Amino acid sequence: MKQRVFAWILALILILTPVLAIAEGDEPEPTASAEPSSSPSTEPSASPSEEPTAPPTTPPTAPPTEQPTAEPTASSTVQPTASPSEQPTASPSEQPTVSPTVSPTAAPTASPTAQPTAAPATPEPTEESSDPLKIDTYWKYPGMDKSYAGGYMPVQANGSVQFIMPLLGKTQGNTIRVVPEFPSDGPFAPSNLQFDVYEKTYDVTQGKDNKTGRMDAYLVQFDAPLKSTFYNGTYTVMLHVTYKTPAGDPTEQTFNMQVQITGGKTPSSGGGGGGPTAVRKPVILIQNCMITPTEVSGGERASVSVSMSNVGNYDAKNIRVSLIPESDTITLSGDLNAKFFDALPIKGELDADFDLAIAPGATEGAAIVTVQITYEDKYGGAYTEEGKYTINVTQPKIEIVNCEYSDVVNGGDGFTVTLTVKNSGTRDAKNVVVQYISEDDSIRYTGIQDHQTIESLKKGESTTVTFDLRALPSAMEGKHSFRFSCSYKDAADSGSYENGTDYPLTVVQKASLGYDEVRLPESITSGESFTLPVCVYNTGFSQIFNVRCSLNCDGLISSSAFLGNLAPQESADKVMTVFVTTLSGSQKYGEAYGSIEISFEDVNGEKQSLYQDVRMTIVEPVKITDEEKVKQEQEQKEQQTLSQWWISLLVAIAIIIILIAVILIARFARILKMK
Numbered sequence: 001m002k003q004r005v006f007a008w009i010l011a012l013i014l015i016l017t018p019v020l021a022i023a024e025g026d027e028p029e030p031t032a033s034a035e036p037s038s039s040p041s042t043e044p045s046a047s048p049s050e051e052p053t054a055p056p057t058t059p060p061t062a063p064p065t066e067q068p069t070a071e072p073t074a075s076s077t078v079q080p081t082a083s084p085s086e087q088p089t090a091s092p093s094e095q096p097t098v099s100p101t102v103s104p105t106a107a108p109t110a111s112p113t114a115q116p117t118a119a120p121a122t123p124e125p126t127e128e129s130s131d132p133l134k135i136d137t138y139w140k141y142p143g144m145d146k147s148y149a150g151g152y153m154p155v156q157a158n159g160s161v162q163f164i165m166p167l168l169g170k171t172q173g174n175t176i177r178v179v180p181e182f183p184s185d186g187p188f189a190p191s192n193l194q195f196d197v198y199e200k201t202y203d204v205t206q207g208k209d210n211k212t213g214r215m216d217a218y219l220v221q222f223d224a225p226l227k228s229t230f231y232n233g234t235y236t237v238m239l240h241v242t243y244k245t246p247a248g249d250p251t252e253q254t255f256n257m258q259v260q261i262t263g264g265k266t267p268s269s270g271g272g273g274g275g276p277t278a279v280r281k282p283v284i285l286i287q288n289c290m291i292t293p294t295e296v297s298g299g300e301r302a303s304v305s306v307s308m309s310n311v312g313n314y315d316a317k318n319i320r321v322s323l324i325p326e327s328d329t330i331t332l333s334g335d336l337n338a339k340f341f342d343a344l345p346i347k348g349e350l351d352a353d354f355d356l357a358i359a360p361g362a363t364e365g366a367a368i369v370t371v372q373i374t375y376e377d378k379y380g381g382a383y384t385e386e387g388k389y390t391i392n393v394t395q396p397k398i399e400i401v402n403c404e405y406s407d408v409v410n411g412g413d414g415f416t417v418t419l420t421v422k423n424s425g426t427r428d429a430k431n432v433v434v435q436y437i438s439e440d441d442s443i444r445y446t447g448i449q450d451h452q453t454i455e456s457l458k459k460g461e462s463t464t465v466t467f468d469l470r471a472l473p474s475a476m477e478g479k480h481s482f483r484f485s486c487s488y489k490d491a492a493d494s495g496s497y498e499n500g501t502d503y504p505l506t507v508v509q510k511a512s513l514g515y516d517e518v519r520l521p522e523s524i525t526s527g528e529s530f531t532l533p534v535c536v537y538n539t540g541f542s543q544i545f546n547v548r549c550s551l552n553c554d555g556l557i558s559s560s561a562f563l564g565n566l567a568p569q570e571s572a573d574k575v576m577t578v579f580v581t582t583l584s585g586s587q588k589y590g591e592a593y594g595s596i597e598i599s600f601e602d603v604n605g606e607k608q609s610l611y612q613d614v615r616m617t618i619v620e621p622v623k624i625t626d627e628e629k630v631k632q633e634q635e636q637k638e639q640q641t642l643s644q645w646w647i648s649l650l651v652a653i654a655i656i657i658i659l660i661a662v663i664l665i666a667r668f669a670r671i672l673k674m675k
Contacts, residue, residue: 132253133169133176133241134368137289138390139204139215141166147206149389151288151307154237154259160225161188161259165239166202167218172244174199178220181238187230187261188237193222207294230264234283234311258285258385260311267313282377283312284319284344286387289371295394297427298362301333302391304354306371309347316344316375316383321352324370329362330391344375356391361497364395364425396459397425398432398486400501405469411509411541412473414446419484421454422462429488430456434465438482442475443505457488476568477509477542477603511602512540513547513566513610518596523617526555526589529579534561536598537571545601551576553594555583555618566600580618589620 137148143164146152154163167176175198182188197218204215220239239255267280288307296302304323310316319341323332333355344350356369372386402420409415423429435451446468454463469482485500516535524530534549547563561574582588592615599609624632 131169132251133167133171133218133243135255135388136166136168136215136217136390137388138366138392139166139206139213141202141204141215141217141219143221148387149289149291151286153285154257156226156259156261156263160223161261162223163221163237163239163257163259165220165255165257166215167197167220167241167255168215169218170246171199172246172248176218176241176243178222179240179242180222180224181240182224183235183237186235187226187233187264188235189225189227191225193224195222226261226264230261231267232262232264233267233280233313234258234260234285258283280313281381282310282314282316282344282346282375282383284308284310284316284373284375284383284385286371286373286385287349289387289389291389291391295392295426296358297394298329298358299360300358302356302358304356304369304371304389306352306354307349308344308352308373309349310344312346314377315346315348316377317342319344319350319373319375321350322370322372322374323354323356324372325356326368326370326388329359329393330367330369331357331359333357358391358393362393362395364393364397367391367393394426395497396423396427396429396457396488398422398429398457398488398497398499399424400434400484400486401462403484403501403503405503405505407504408506408508409471411471411475411477411507414468414470417467417469417482417484417503419465419467420462421457421465421486423457423459426459428456428458432457432486432488435485435487436467436469436482437485437500440480440482442472442507443480443482444470444472446470471505471507474541475507475509477507480505480507508603509540509542509568511542511544511600511608512538513544513598513600513608514539515549515598515610515612518612518614520553520614520616523619524580525619525621526580526582527621529577532558532576532578533573534563534576534596534598535571535573536563536566538566538568541568542603543567545603547572547598547600549574549576550597550599551578551594551614552597553592553614553616555581555592556594556616557581583618589618592616592618 135148140147140150140152141164143162144152145155152164154161163180175196177194177196179194182191197220199216199218201214201216202219204213205211206213220241224237235258237257237259239257240252241255242250242252245251285308286306287309288305290305290307292303292305306321306323308321320338321341322338324337325331337354339352339354341350358367368388368390370386370388372384374382374384376382399422400419401422401424403417405417406415419434421432421434423432432454433451434454436445437450452465452467454465457463467484471480481502481504483500483502485498487498489497514537518532518534520532521530532551536547536549538544543565545565547566549561549563551558556578558576558578561576563572563574566572583590583592594614596612596614597609598611599607601607
């Protein structure tokens with residue numbers, strides 16, 4: 001090898017020697033007539049004209065691109081605006097994005113807080129918290145000889161007056177504070193009376209037949225002692241009631257109670273006789289307010305008869321009696337809601353009759369109407385009296401009082417729902433339709449129709465209906481719901497009503513897992529390693545947990561691949577690294593058999609596993625003899641030596657080329673000088 005390298009170098013030198021000689025022989029010799037000059041020539045030698053290129057003295061004309069800066073306005077919350085001529089014209093890539101809320105660079109004059117703190121929104125009052133207390137005008141409570149609708153008046157006896165007022169409503173803590181206010185010139189002895197009243201349940205009666213019932217009410221009851229000397233007349237006692245609504249809002253209401261005092265002195269008609277002049281006026285009291293019938297249904301009519309009397313000291317004139325419903329479910333028949341009378345003398349009586357219509361579909365419960373009386377005395381003084389009365393609106397009320405079904409079903413399974421439908425209202429109902437109206441597409445009915453009709457359902461009566469439903473195989477596992485509604489009409493066909501109820505259902509799905517087939521190499525040498533991709537996917541509609549893949553094969557070592565939890569229709573993949581050893585038996589090499597195990601847990605924590613059989617051939621490594629090792633080492637050394645000599649050769653060639661170039665350049669320069 002060395003001899004060949006030296007031969008190549010020698011051949012290269014022999015080739016380059018004539019070239020160098022020719023280069024040296026090209027230099028012209030001086031002529032015989034030319035005398036050598038001992039002094040340098042006075043003629044300047046010709047030199048090629050050099051035109052050096054001056055470097056540019058001006059910088060590049062293209063300035064670096066600057067980002068335009070948007071100047072914010074004085075307020076940091078106002079978006080800056082600019083006229084079209086003032087806006088920068090940058091390319092899309094250079095155009096900066098200016099946020100509408102750019103912070104100003106100058107010190108702002110406003111408060112550091114850019115956004116004002118909004119006041120908390122006032123919650124809408126609930127229906128329960130907005131309802132004031134009301135006087136129960138319908139029932140007669142213990143100690144009362146009449147109901148308020150029947151003309152109850154405070155009772156004067158044994159030198160005092162007994163006041164009773166039942167109030168209905170809801171308060172926080174079920175308690176109210178009552179503070180009576182007596183007229184300063186009235187017959188009552190001075191007192192600082194105030195007390196608490198708690199809501200209790202009372203046995204009550206109503207009507208001539210003393211129909212009984214039980215009511216939860218605040219029964220305000222107290223005795224007001226009279227002075228030793230007092231004047232007869234009609235006096236007004238104001239009851240100030242304070243309480244907190246169920247929402248905790250402090251509230252105050254004032255109720256006026258009028259009482260007619262007798263057994264005292266007669267007030268004088270002029271001065272000198274004494275007596276309170278404030279009570280010398282006409283006073284029209286509602287003696288009775290009869291509502292017939294006492295119970296009405298939607299679409300029906302009722303009549304209201306108001307009996308009044310003047311218990312004051314003067315005649316009344318320009319009397320106006322108005323009936324004012326407090327609910328849209330009650331309307332007056334006719335154009336006017338008031339009756340007009342010219343006059344009512346002292347101790348005179350009047351009757352005013354009204355006709356009412358109950359709106360179809362009126363909600364069951366107590367509807368309030370107010371009787372308001374306005375009148376004047378002979379001097380033109382105006383007065384107002386009013387009372388509130390209750391109309392009992394009764395309706396059928398269809399409810400699903402019971403629902404029997406299996407609340408846990410498997411996906412794809414059917415189940416039966418048995419509903420108990422009851423009319424818990426006070427009127428009969430007909431054309432009751434029970435319908436399946438669920439918005440959950442995963443739960444469907446399997447019958448011909450999605451509804452069933454009950455022709456008639458009397459008050460207090462109940463019946464059962466059944467529906468066949470089914471959870472779809474594709475229903476997602478977890479919580480679902482279905483809904484039934486009841487629509488019906490009252491017995492008079494005057495109103496239509498509807499209500500509905502939702503029912504929960506849990507759908508259980510069987511866990512299902514799929515995977516791509518795992519393939520091992522057909523054969524591999526012992527001591528080597530390879531990678532094994534694993535891909536699994538959840539083919540069911542239930543989430544699976546702790547998915548893991550393990551390789552169990554003789555002669556192969558690998559760690560498990562943990563793929564975590566998989567939601568329905570979700571997939572995951574991992575790569576396992578496998579190291580090949582030898583078989584465990586006496587035969588170290590050959591066919592290796594094993595399996596791939598893919599395990600997971602369902603929603604109940606139960607473990608499930610899938611298996612795939614695998615096989616491969618473990619090949620024995622090739623053994624190398626000592627002679628082969630020596631030969632391989634020798635070849636490696638020769639290869640290294642050859643590489644080094646080639647490098648030396650290339651370096652020598654490069655040096656020779658450089659020398660030739662230097663010589664040629666020097667020769668060319670001398671030729672130019674001689675010319």
